[in-house]
Amino acid sequence: MPPMPVTYEPRATPRLERDAEIPVVPVDLESRIRVHAVAERLTGAAGGVIDDPRWAAAARDAWSDLPAGVRRELLRFRRDSGPTGTLLVRGLPVDQETLPGTPTVPGSVQRRATVPAGTLMMIAAGLGDPAAFRPEKSGALVQDVVPVPGQEDFQGNAGSVRLGFHNENAFHPHRPDFVMLLCLRSDHEGVAGLRTSCVRQVIPLLTPEAREALSAPEFVTAPPPSFGAGSGGTEPHAVLHGAPDDPDLRVDLEATRPLTPRAADALLELQRLFDLTASTVLLVPGDLAIVDNRVTVHGRTAFRPRYDGRDRWLQRSFVLADLRRSRQHRAGDGLVLD
Ligand SMILES: O=C(O)CCC(=O)C(=O)O
Numbered sequence: 001m002p003p004m005p006v007t008y009e010p011r012a013t014p015r016l017e018r019d020a021e022i023p024v025v026p027v028d029l030e031s032r033i034r035v036h037a038v039a040e041r042l043t044g045a046a047g048g049v050i051d052d053p054r055w056a057a058a059a060r061d062a063w064s065d066l067p068a069g070v071r072r073e074l075l076r077f078r079r080d081s082g083p084t085g086t087l088l089v090r091g092l093p094v095d096q097e098t099l100p101g102t103p104t105v106p107g108s109v110q111r112r113a114t115v116p117a118g119t120l121m122m123i124a125a126g127l128g129d130p131a132a133f134r135p136e137k138s139g140a141l142v143q144d145v146v147p148v149p150g151q152e153d154f155q156g157n158a159g160s161v162r163l164g165f166h167n168e169n170a171f172h173p174h175r176p177d178f179v180m181l182l183c184l185r186s187d188h189e190g191v192a193g194l195r196t197s198c199v200r201q202v203i204p205l206l207t208p209e210a211r212e213a214l215s216a217p218e219f220v221t222a223p224p225p226s227f228g229a230g231s232g233g234t235e236p237h238a239v240l241h242g243a244p245d246d247p248d249l250r251v252d253l254e255a256t257r258p259l260t261p262r263a264a265d266a267l268l269e270l271q272r273l274f275d276l277t278a279s280t281v282l283l284v285p286g287d288l289a290i291v292d293n294r295v296t297v298h299g300r301t302a303f304r305p306r307y308d309g310r311d312r313w314l315q316r317s318f319v320l321a322d323l324r325r326s327r328q329h330r331a332g333d334g335l336v337l338d
């Protein structure tokens with residue numbers, strides 16, 4: 001018999017995490033009623049002024065009154081955000097009957113406590129501490145994510161064209177650890193999808209060359225347009241950093257620029273892999289998406305606003321896992337970074 005030809009096993013295909021589903025924490029009726037009651041009580045605390053530090057303190061205390069099952073899941077996610085770096089809490093109280101019209105003005109924020117805003121702030125206090133950035137949406141702790149007339153093409157949350165993948169405030173040394181997006185109202189056609197892609201799904205698919213380039217300080221990142229002019233960009237930084245076997249991600253496809261040809265190629269590869277591995281969630285009222293901003297980028301598919309008061313409306317808050325680290329940027333130990 002002739003000798004067997006040597007056959008080479010194709011390299012084992014890395015286990016694709018891309019089929020990994022975003023975990024859902026369902027909030028049942030009993031828990032929803034409880035969350036509602038706690039959040040409603042909170043609306044009367046400290047004059048109901050969200051950005052008053054006394055109100056944030058009341059929200060932090062109220063976290064302990066939330067249903068234990070909900071708190072347990074959130075604390076598990078806080079410890080390990082899993083292969084998608086995203087969690088969907090479904091069924092939070094958002095009363096459609098009393099919900100006002102969707103705001104349409106630029107820079108819209110919530111100043112007065114409501115049940116949804118209270119829910120966001122309690123959960124933010126469980127994941128870490130809520131925080132905001134003064135140049136962005138006037139430093140409000142609860143911000144509206146709504147389409148704004150005339151800003152359709154804006155690469156920020158006032159736009160309605162497709163929004164590219166980004167780590168929130170990637171340029172900032174104290175960018176949020178978690179981004180929380182609570183849906184109050186879906187878009188008319190039910191097509192606006194929150195897209196997320198986690199570095200843990202992307203890493204096994206990257207070529208070694210791209211991985212090496214992304215790990216080198218060959219990128220700079222500008223502030224997003226929501227910060228307005230005047231905020232500076234970064235020093236050269238790496239897109240992948242931290243633990244080689246579970247790196248952190250720092251990139252904004254609209255704002256991160258490569259400094260070398262290999263960095264440019266690697267960014268294109270990364271963009272392709274974000275698209276390949278992305279999960280898309282059509283948020284419905286009462287859905288809270290929590291994105292681990294250290295390992296996961298997010299974006300949004302396009303949709304068509306009508307500016308009729310019934311447009312898509314999310315409320316957004318940021319969380320810092322270790323508030324103390326940003327003390328230098330926070331006058332009077334408040335929750336707003338300058
Ligand atoms: O509209 C969305 O689903 C996400 C918008 C966004 O990136 C943000 O508000 O940070």
Ligand SMILES: [Fe+2]
Nearest residue numbers: 166167168298
């Ligand atoms: Fe964002």
